[in-house]
Amino acid sequence: MFYRIPEINYFRASTLEEALELISKLENVKVLAGGSDLLIDLKIRRYEVKNVVDISGIKELSYIEDRGDHVAIGAATKLQDIVESPIIATKAPVLAEAVNEMASWQVRNVATIGGNLCNASPAADTAPPLLVLNARLRLVSLEGEREVPITEFFLGPRKTVLRKGELLKEIVVPYERGAGASFIKLGRRNAFTLSVVAVATLVKVRNGIFDDVRVALNSVAPKPVRAVSVEKFLKSREVSMSAIEEGAKRVLQDISPISDVRASADYRKEMSVILTKESLLRSLERAGVKL
């Protein structure tokens, strides 16, 4: 058991430019945004780290902006700012719904949305809502910028497509008009706990037919995942309870949960089906669809 933070070189960047220079130059480097994950990971020696670049003081990375057809969120935006943002509340409420259930008020005032994504925990709670919102991530390095869909961002536990010298700068959340979305988290208590399973869904219905269905889960695979089998089954199908129940069962084809101290794989499987159904029903209700 280790509790000592190993010796590291600590750099505090005050501009994005400076941060990018540091992370491209330094070896074995980790970015510290809020530190609520990283400091624990350093203590338990999850990573061999030589250098830490602190970006928490970079003001230009903390913002929530309505840009007409999408919402832009700076990567170093605190989770509590997302909970309290009127823009998120109206344009991407499912994200606020998820973040509101994360950690505690104290931790949400430290932890950032970018940190939650880049830490790439299979249990990241910002991932399912952003996955169903088809968010895009703007990655930046000294060489320039690129944009990747969030569906392609995670590679596995603690692994992302971020390259050496690259930093998540912004999360782009497109408007979803006429959609209903919801997020349901099952944890071991009502607050301040890791998900056993969490599900986000988003639906659009036209003339009683599923026009669009998006389902995403965490804690049931090596990375947060979209349940494409469920989506494929429901899309273009008539909205009915039997379709939803049948569709929800397909989630088992999209997940591969493990047993750990939090829950067994069997329970996670059963809950994935049940919560997918529940979330779909809630999203339909929010889209104004009556069953």
Added chain:
Amino acid sequence: MALTEDPYTLISKWLHAKEFLVVGKGIARADALDKALGTAKFVEDYFQEGMLFVKQVLSTEPHAKILRVRDEEALKVPKVVKVFTARDIPGENQVGYALPDQPLIAEGKVRYHGELVALVAAEDIDAALRAAELVKVDYDPLPYVLDPLEALERKDVLVHEEVGSNIAFRTKVRKGNVEEGFSEADVIVENEYRTHHQDHVYLETEGALAIPGLDGRLTVVTAAQYPHLAQSIIARVLGVPASSIKVVVPFMGGGFGGKDDEGPLTAAKAALVAHLTGRPAFILYTREESLRMHPKREATIIKYKSGATKDGKLTAIDVKIIHDTGAYANRGPFILWRATVHASGPYEVPHARVEGYCVYTNKVYQGSFRGFGNPSVQFAAEMQMNELARKLGMDPVEFRLKNMLRPGSRTITNQLLEESVGIAEAVEKLAEKVNWAKRRAECESFKGRYRRGIGIGVAWHGISTSRGVPDWSNAYVKIDKDGSVSMFTGIVEMGQGSPNSSHRQIVAEILGAPLEKVKVVFGTSDAPDAGATHASRGTSIGAIGVLVAAARVRERLNKLAAELLGCKPEDVEIKNGVVRAKGTGKELSWDELIKQAYARGVDLSATGYFFLPKGKFNDELGQGQAYPAFSYVAMIAEVEVDTWTGKVRVLRIWPALAAGRIINPQQVEGQIEGAAVQGMGYVLMEQFVFDNKGRILNADLTDYVVPTTLDIPEIEKPVYVEDLFKYGPFGAKGVGEMALIPAPAAIAGAVSHALGKPITKLPLTPEAVYFELRKGGST
């Protein structure tokens, strides 16, 4: 009237007082403001740079011979002073409480993953942490045993070879003839129950600061629930007289029994380093160390058979209790005794056979925890009562009341309960308040996804130590020339509030001194030994000495005031600083009275030693007086079960207490709420996960989950039945542990009602409830 200082007379005199100034009132505690402002100081607050920091090296094996502790690399770290092992202990390396089976630092072999192997002392924290990682221990692994049932059978794998088996201790109770009892029964219920470990999760982890030479002694500032016990254990480990050790316990961030066991050991570790280096030494457990090392609530297997007649009278119980005590007995034998003699629940049972086994395994050991062996056995007993009632087609409350202990009842140890048995009245009042029958029927009308259930747990809890084990109280009261009053006690302030609320009230009540003039000095071994702050005794047994000491001084003040005012001593009235001769209009001030006492040679200091009278218990026969009296508690819980996920939500809790006099209702409510929530956490979410080496996999607060404010149900105002105990201060019996004891039974009973299925195993996590619902077809 002759003045007396006889404790029995004084206790009785105040027991029967008709009017009270401050007793029975929700007086704010003396430390409220300091706690709210954050100025109250805890052990860690006394640490200063320059003191040695002590870090522990823990075993990574469940059972292994220690071949060598290699400290060469560790000693190369700059600022490291020394690495200490069992070899460095100058006195006895023996700290077992009930049995002499436990070293302070592992010697020869380790018996669980997480056991202390070495202490590293360094000039600063970083150096100590780094060096601790560099201490290498060569182990020769031994075969190990983790399951208590397996341990009972094995003779080839022994946690303690010298014992010859893995049974650390046995207990028994016998009454009547159980075979005869079961032959009279119309219904019989037989089940095996399992309960699990629980951690105390006090906000403040274990810590101690030892300062050599201060005050001519070795002073240890520590978080321990019994300063005099810490003092004697330090003295034993160092091989010095207890008089050369002073223990001071400042404010403590929670104890719950955990610091009754681990506190003195923590203190001894700091003291050892300070003693050997001659320098102040400080130790503070990380949360992870605390979770790995310190004793837990016992895990149990309880086999329970009970029978009743068709008109609802219990005829017999046959109970086998197995406690997984882990690597050491610690207080396991006492915990097992308590479980054994309470096995019936608060009911009359004519025939009883109870057997207890305290079994060693290679896991973290068990110890004291709020309820002390009782919550698990009351859970089993109450689940049995529910099943019997169901089989009999009776209402569970009605069935309980038919069998409940009342004045004149005999317990399963054949102890006659002459008085102070208010539980039947408490249960009747509680059921009425809750509107039990109606609410129960309403719960049954929930048929959809969310089901509702209501359950009751009724429990008893013997006060003081079990059987004939000696117990006493004491305190020292003095009044200074300016009229201010000091009371010194070894009872500690660990959040429960007894020194800063009830003790202060007792002193102010008895002396008639203004409350703001009363200062309580708590938690010091320089005070007379008042026993530990455990077993719900802070305001009960622990405060008898406070009452007696104050009452002795009051008798002297009455005599003096009578002379000054020209009246009889019994006509002297002292209220809020005014001394009056009843019915004469003559008066003088408190300050004047004290001035006169100093001028006229009246001794204004007194101790209040009281040795609690106890009956005999025959361990061979399993009969006799188990406790001087019992406190009683009942709890009704209403739950909602999400049948889709298995998640249980406790909606509401109604408590009732028959614990004698309620000295401070505000504090009592706080204790009840805290205990109910701690009990709820135990039932619904808290559990340790061990790997196949007996290592705790969730030794952190990410994965050892305790309730948050968002999990807490509505907790109603308690029902009180003040069934006074003749030796209690003003008749108080004790409250601290009470509301935790029936919580498992009440909540699990409610879940069982909601599901329509018996519950035999805890915890009731969503996963456990989900699969229970689907076991053998849905309901």
